[in-house]
Amino acid sequence: xxxxxxxTFVNHLLAQMSLEEKLGQLNQVNPGSEFDPSVLxxxxxxxxxxxxxALTGQGFSDSGSAELSNHFQxxxxxxxxxxxxxxxxxxxxxxxxxxxxPLAQAAAFDPDLAGQAASIAAREATASGIxxxxxxxxxxxxxxxxxxxxxxxxxxxxxxxxxxxxxxxGFQGDDLSAPExxxxxxxxxxxxxxxxxxxxxxxxxxxxxxLRDVYLPPFHAAVKAGAGxxxxxxxxxxxxxxxxxxxxxTDVLRxxxxxxxxVVSDWESVKELIHHxxxxxxxxxxxxxxxxxxxxxxxxxxxxxxLGESLRQGKISxxxxxxxxxxxxxxxxxxxxxxxxxxxxxxxxxxxxxxxxRNLARQxxxxxxxxxxxxxxxxxxxxxxxxxxxxxxxxxxxxLFGTWTPDGRTEDVTPLDEALRxxxxxxxxxxxxxxxxLALHLAHHADAVVLLLGEHPVRSxxxxxxxxxxxxxxxxxxxxxxxxxxxxxxxxxxxxxxLAITQQVSLADAVLYxxxxxxxxxxxLGEILFGVEAPSGRLPITFPRATGQVPIYYNQKxxxxxxxxxxxxxxxxxxxxxxxxxxxxxxxxxxxFEYSNLRLSxxxxxxxxxxxxxxxxxxxxPGAEVVQLYIRDLVGSLTRPIRELKGFQRVTLQPGESRCxxxxxxxxxxxxTRADGTFGVEPGKFHVWVAPDSVSGLRGEFRL
Ligand code: GLC
Numbered sequence: 001x002x003x004x005x006x007x008t009f010v011n012h013l014l015a016q017m018s019l020e021e022k023l024g025q026l027n028q029v030n031p032g033s034e035f036d037p038s039v040l041x042x043x044x045x046x047x048x049x050x051x052x053x054a055l056t057g058q059g060f061s062d063s064g065s066a067e068l069s070n071h072f073q074x075x076x077x078x079x080x081x082x083x084x085x086x087x088x089x090x091x092x093x094x095x096x097x098x099x100x101x102p103l104a105q106a107a108a109f110d111p112d113l114a115g116q117a118a119s120i121a122a123r124e125a126t127a128s129g130i131x132x133x134x135x136x137x138x139x140x141x142x143x144x145x146x147x148x149x150x151x152x153x154x155x156x157x158x159x160x161x162x163x164x165x166x167x168x169x170g171f172q173g174d175d176l177s178a179p180e181x182x183x184x185x186x187x188x189x190x191x192x193x194x195x196x197x198x199x200x201x202x203x204x205x206x207x208x209x210x211l212r213d214v215y216l217p218p219f220h221a222a223v224k225a226g227a228g229x230x231x232x233x234x235x236x237x238x239x240x241x242x243x244x245x246x247x248x249x250t251d252v253l254r255x256x257x258x259x260x261x262x263v264v265s266d267w268e269s270v271k272e273l274i275h276h277x278x279x280x281x282x283x284x285x286x287x288x289x290x291x292x293x294x295x296x297x298x299x300x301x302x303x304x305x306x307l308g309e310s311l312r313q314g315k316i317s318x319x320x321x322x323x324x325x326x327x328x329x330x331x332x333x334x335x336x337x338x339x340x341x342x343x344x345x346x347x348x349x350x351x352x353x354x355x356x357x358r359n360l361a362r363q364x365x366x367x368x369x370x371x372x373x374x375x376x377x378x379x380x381x382x383x384x385x386x387x388x389x390x391x392x393x394x395x396x397x398x399x400l401f402g403t404w405t406p407d408g409r410t411e412d413v414t415p416l417d418e419a420l421r422x423x424x425x426x427x428x429x430x431x432x433x434x435x436x437x438l439a440l441h442l443a444h445h446a447d448a449v450v451l452l453l454g455e456h457p458v459r460s461x462x463x464x465x466x467x468x469x470x471x472x473x474x475x476x477x478x479x480x481x482x483x484x485x486x487x488x489x490x491x492x493x494x495x496x497x498x499l500a501i502t503q504q505v506s507l508a509d510a511v512l513y514x515x516x517x518x519x520x521x522x523x524x525l526g527e528i529l530f531g532v533e534a535p536s537g538r539l540p541i542t543f544p545r546a547t548g549q550v551p552i553y554y555n556q557k558x559x560x561x562x563x564x565x566x567x568x569x570x571x572x573x574x575x576x577x578x579x580x581x582x583x584x585x586x587x588x589x590x591x592x593f594e595y596s597n598l599r600l601s602x603x604x605x606x607x608x609x610x611x612x613x614x615x616x617x618x619x620x621x622p623g624a625e626v627v628q629l630y631i632r633d634l635v636g637s638l639t640r641p642i643r644e645l646k647g648f649q650r651v652t653l654q655p656g657e658s659r660c661x662x663x664x665x666x667x668x669x670x671x672x673t674r675a676d677g678t679f680g681v682e683p684g685k686f687h688v689w690v691a692p693d694s695v696s697g698l699r700g701e702f703r704l
Pocket of ligand 1: 266462
């Protein structure tokens, strides 16, 4: 909530501002090729986007982004009221130190790690003159055809909410005015992941209960964590574009949640209200968005160019303009910009790409990789003298970054083959082959084969949707040919989404999903392949057997004719089993865990209920297990999901070690949007699981 001092400062400044100066604050500009810096001197811009390293080509040095930002800031402070500019940039999963993509980060099931990574990204970005990032991206996604599934935290609202809280805190800290802290922007508000067909920018239909209980919770978590800003989504949600949706932008966000920051549109999404067909022209679009509660226009210019005339025509009020300006000034004040508008250029040399940052990136990459298959415990690779490593990723560098990494630099990345050489045991001879024919030739003389396949980052991210979730062309044939040789075969998949690798999984002995693991992905992969570390990631999103199985997700409703192996309804498709290839929460490691001794503190939940189970490492190696807590509300005024994640804990156990893992379930954890539209609980019977994934585990029962 705003402090008295903050409000006094903001209202005092607002009272001095002219209409033009107010409209300038609502306007974000992109200093592209035809950019005229005089707009800054004239107070016609409140924010700059992309003002950072990517523009150092304008004659600025390596740390030019700080000098560049300072250059633009000086111009802005020449304006009459000296209101500092807010520099924004997409710092989505790291700045110069590129961490695993957010979907991979979610696979680590370690929000604290994500918070640490966000804190490092904030330090690096602010050292480069950036004070505002357009992250975290919190769109729940149930359709991996959508390229932006890479940027979010998968299909589950509980996991995504935990990540949202940690990343906002990591970016912003407890004092947003600290020089190394970054204003967060929870995006894309809301429902963007429900775009039909997984096609970016398409419309989406979400029922109110699903909107409330699946898509909104991560944004609510971000707001509760103090996120300074949100960004509206490129989506026509139930017939109302998110950029002009007053119910969501004002009634829910401000009215229900008490959000006191500001909302920025997505790129030109104010102007795009015309394409959506809800605005006749730019002036109409600007009025609709402003009156809905959308405060800053990202680069379309329609606020700056039309709101003055709309005010004169009485189509909007000065109070509506003032409220948007107030919110922006409030966040600028909270970020300390009025006191410290400039960046110390010397910071960049000290704060970028530190050893600590690299180590965290490597740990994060290791923890995010998911072992999906490991027949005969082929991994970790041991006892093989000559190992062939083949496929299009053998020399990968920038390809490890993933989507949205404008400040990552290829030269910072150890090539994957070199990284594997550095981590392989000395008595192992590694051969590398990118071309298929060479690989097939060498494989005859190798003791084991590791194939590095998957999708290049150019196929991942915004507007990179695919109609077929199979591996990119040629790779399936490569796996088939290699498998025919009968050598022990490991498949490592790099991707920004779940791929339908059903056939490849059946052909390989071991499968490791590496996502796009970031700057230290090569070393992390080597440490896992050769057993220096064990994999511990778990799937944050369901893996379909085929594209045609989409949408498929774990927290689905039961239907009136549930699939039951022994029942009349055994399947949903004639040509596919009803289960996914791999379920949400699934992942293997180099040891095995036994779950026993499920205990509930009572058979009735009054206030809270303690649930515990004994987890034992019954293998010969240490390992980390992500113990998951699920519930099922068996009867509701609305149909309820067959499982809902309500907790998880990572535990590391030595061989033979047992640990009692316990969770506390509170009454409010069982609340949902009921048939009458209210949010709350309903008495009745519940199932509860302590489980290794969303389809197994020890089940108990209790009543509320
Ligand atoms: C893009 C994306 C958004 C990003 C913005 C600024 O279109 O949708 O996520 O933050 O533009 O780059």
